Amino acid sequence: MASLTLEKINKRFGATRVIEEVSLDIKDGEFVVFVGPSGCGKSTLLRLIAGLESITHGDLMIDGQRVNDLTPPERGIGMVFQSYALYPHMSVYDNIAFGLKLAKSEKQTVDERVRRTAKILQLDGLLDRLPKALSGGQRQRVAIGRAMAREPKILLFDEPLSNLDAALRVQTRNEIAHLHERLGSTMIYVTHDQVEAMTLADRIVVLNDGYVEQTGSPRELYEQPASRFVAGFIGSPK
Numbered sequence: 001m002a003s004l005t006l007e008k009i010n011k012r013f014g015a016t017r018v019i020e021e022v023s024l025d026i027k028d029g030e031f032v033v034f035v036g037p038s039g040c041g042k043s044t045l046l047r048l049i050a051g052l053e054s055i056t057h058g059d060l061m062i063d064g065q066r067v068n069d070l071t072p073p074e075r076g077i078g079m080v081f082q083s084y085a086l087y088p089h090m091s092v093y094d095n096i097a098f099g100l101k102l103a104k105s106e107k108q109t110v111d112e113r114v115r116r117t118a119k120i121l122q123l124d125g126l127l128d129r130l131p132k133a134l135s136g137g138q139r140q141r142v143a144i145g146r147a148m149a150r151e152p153k154i155l156l157f158d159e160p161l162s163n164l165d166a167a168l169r170v171q172t173r174n175e176i177a178h179l180h181e182r183l184g185s186t187m188i189y190v191t192h193d194q195v196e197a198m199t200l201a202d203r204i205v206v207l208n209d210g211y212v213e214q215t216g217s218p219r220e221l222y223e224q225p226a227s228r229f230v231a232g233f234i235g236s237p238k
């Protein structure tokens with residue numbers, strides 16, 4: 001588990017400002033959901049946190065330590081993307097083990113972690129299969145397993161359910177909620193789906209055009225939206 005602090009984070013691509021003065025304190029073990037319309041900067045903000053994009057200015061701290069200049073693996077963050085890009089020629093076992101092997105973990109550690117991860121995600125019976133022999137939901141769980149296996153302090157999810165059909169979305173969403181209960185790790189989850197945000201979040205951050213419009217618990221945002229924009233997103237009239 002780890003806390004995360006964003007201090008006046010800004011991101012520009014050339015002359016385009018994509019993230020503006022975003023400040024947030026995320027507690028150890030908190031489940032934070034970023035919502036907002038397409039193009040408002042949700043993925044960029046996650047990528048800045050993960051270290052996949054460089055911060056233009058502002059500071060990012062993990063457990064009080066500035067991490068702006070650390071590489072993604074050095075930050076102890078795992079990330080699950082929207083399109084679960086599994087390695088098609090590798091078994092479920094090898095897909096989950098991939099990051100651990102890259103980190104040159106001992107064979108026995110790799111094996112223990114892969115089996116523990118597979119158990120948590122109910123993939124134990126599928127370790128020898130290739131991705132093409134899995135359902136969409138199973139593939140997405142393997143992608144989650146791959147991010148989890150290194151036991152990151154912080155897990156980031158970028159619209160992880162958007163390629164699943166409605167029934168699988170609900171099931172996988174519940175699995176992610178259980179995962180958070182069991183692991184207690186800090187999670188940041190991006191979605192444009194209000195129901196996902198309302199069900200999963202300890203706290204919701206509403207983004208609009210690169211800045212934070214409002215943050216609060218699902219209930220606070222529902223009962224006291226600060227603007228029409230937030231109300232439109234969270235679903236209560238204002």
Ligand code: ADP
Pocket residue numbers: 013016018036037038039040041042043044045
């Ligand atoms: P969201 O995930 O909320 O849909 P993104 O973070 O993907 O939004 O994008 C926010 C804005 O930043 C968009 O206008 C997008 O075109 C722009 N953007 C994202 N990545 C890049 C990039 N690598 N170069 C230039 N512009 C980018």
Ligand code: MG
Pocket residue numbers: 042043044
């Ligand atoms: Mg996005």
